Amino acid sequence: MWRELLHIGRHPDSRGYRRYAWTGADAECRAWFRAQAESRGLTYEVDRNGNQWAWLGDPSAGDAVVTGSHLDSVPDGGAFDGPLGVVSSFAALDELRARRVTPAKPLAIVNFGDEEGARFGLACVGSRLASGQLSLPQAHLLTDGDGVTLPRAMEAAGYDPDALGPDPERLARIGAFVELHVEQGRALDLSGDRVGIASAIWPHGRWRFDFRGEANHAGTTRLVDRHDPMLSYAETVLAARREAELAGAVATFGKISVEPNGVNAIPSLVRGWLDSRAEDQATLDTVVGGIEKAAREYADAHGIALDVVRESFTPVVEFDHALRDELARILGEDKDKDKDKDKDTDLKVPVLGTGAGHDAGILSGTVPTAMLFVRNPTGVSHSPAEFAAEDDCVAGVLALADVLEGLACA
Template sequence: MSQGSGGHGGSPADAGASSPAAGSAVPASSDPRNDGPRPVTGASFHEMWRELLPIGRHPASGGYRRHAWTGADAECREWFRAQARSRGLTYEVDRNGNQWAWLGDPGAGDAVVTGSHLDSVPDGGAFDGPLGVVSSFAALDELRGRGARFTRPLGIVNFGDEEGARFGLACAGSRLTAGQLTAEQAHRLTDSEGISLPQAMEAAGYDPEAIGADPERLARIGAFVELHVEQGRALDLSGDRVGVASAIWPHGRWRFDFRGEANHAGTTRLVDRRDPMLPYAETVLAARREAELAGAVATFGKISVEPNGVNAIPSLVRGWLDSRGPDQDSLDTVVGGIEKAAREYADAHGIDLDVVRESFTPVIEFDHALRDELARVLETANGRPEVPVLGTGAGHDAGILSGSVPTAMLFVRNPTGVSHSPAEFAAEDDCVAGVGALAAVLEGLACR
């Protein structure tokens, strides 16, 4: 695991190595249509952002490698603990490795919780996850600065292993907490080096035997609000800095195992080959066609080849499909079409094929009452008649928790629309507007 000790400057405008104008800041927005609720200075936000920015940043790619239960992950966790302690908050780690910081007594129940995650995809951007965690502490600072009086407990959370970059299952920390991932299933997860999740947790100083559903903790929560950088350009196109999420598209991950016969690349005639790379390549193209026809998205973004030699015909090509659709029918159509095409290509080349669904999340409609409350609070704070409400194809911890507690999400504008890449971006004034929006929401929920 390479970890950058350097980094860009301390502001979000500097965070992406490939941001617009080759690393220059996106100009501050002057669009008056959504200037955000009560102006905030963002001083604590910028200070925290500077501290967090270098952790896990790869010097060559400019992206982040903050994978679960690694050294970079440990540094992020220590950063979270320090933020909690410096504010006099009660700090705890739950049985699944999720970190919590509490203002007030969480045992009192009906708590308002906010936060996100600090881990990343391989060479991911600076904003996906960390923006929500940093903004949560900054929003609390803003409310304290106003002298706000809290009538409900307030919690800030860092969910572990949200991206699933190391063990292949997204939102592992929140899935375990919500009982959507059993301890037995979690113990079977391994990384690319064969290290199991329990082994990784134990090496990081956590007890893997304690993991599992945590209904008592969820029962404390009356509402969960997650702020996240938008993973798309809807807000940029509408000219708004902040929006409210409506729903998360149904989505899942499927593993396609194409099994052929290893052989010499230089001596085996083409007609004598059982090369699994050929049907795999044809399936990748089929995925694009099927997604376009269904109005969905489908991506083969990860591949494993055995024996993985330049002069060897593969014996196994394993590819992972990520597919998402605006509704269940469109998702079923695109995945079914891809699998049908893959089996036809495999048969034509004499290749065996296994398809395994590794994870799946149905469409998630965020709690309508909470969503409407967020919109009302922001409309009142902004003095605007409406706040943009938009769906998303990206999965989030808020979506996992939605089956157990009322959840909602805020999105902050991303002018590039790029995510899971060093080019992921948000302008400074938009980040500060997000802090203001979250502060207004938390004030409306926890201080009334």
């Protein structure tokens, strides 16, 4: 399965992946998912928001155990973020069949659409739509860099944009959702564990900073006569680093748009996107507030107009404690199954927080959700250098199979 996916959407120069929503690469990934489902005799369906589902058992029976992740990528992303969870889900099902396990509950594997938000600027579009966290009017306003709206992109890919919207009946079928993901950090590498359990997702969001100045000639305009928005933007980038470092959080300006974008022209507009995340809401508010305050001071000093728009936000997500503890019990028992003495195994599998957003976090307000992480030896993510060793990936598959067996056969 892994080899079949590796070439899809891979850029020949960067060697990273460009699997953007509702593009040709996305269509290839979706065709792969359907082929995997049908080759296993699973019931395949696509919901009203374009999310793909593969069912073992009767979906209408309810209390289903669902696993999966996403197949799209960030620009020049790595091979593991998302696809590892989907591939591992099919592999875990194969493992259950090899064990001759007969689930008492329906099982399903899902590929959520447009998780990364690389094309339309909003993460987790498929799961947000399904859970009602993204309204139809809001969805219709999402536009890519070429001016193509989300509905038109879906229509061009062969889907019905008029069907978009909340899907409470489908989500009501789910008793538990467990997402496996490559760790986007080095906690497991530092602890020496192959697999971990998520405790929570940090609150995080995206803010757009628009610095508006005055376009002019780069060679003839005196420095004192300039209203250069690039200066205010550059100073704000440095302020973001300082504010985040002081608070023990993270803040990143990773995307920028410049007008008129000429080498010999002073910009009239510099638009930068801030991504910031922190362990708690108060800290995040402090960081973003400090960055905006500094940006406005720099803008005033240079005669620049500034607009700040919060484009997306996700509050802290505490994963379902009962489900998280059940995962710890299942995996703890697995680690101790060959030991003679009885002991409390709840803490045998490391539990860690994450600053990265996931579909599991979006769904957590609607259904019980949990996450498993697979060790990433470098901690690098959203990069072609993203990596997980094969034996760690296999350990993740076996852990997921244990979890699915424990939840679906109870």
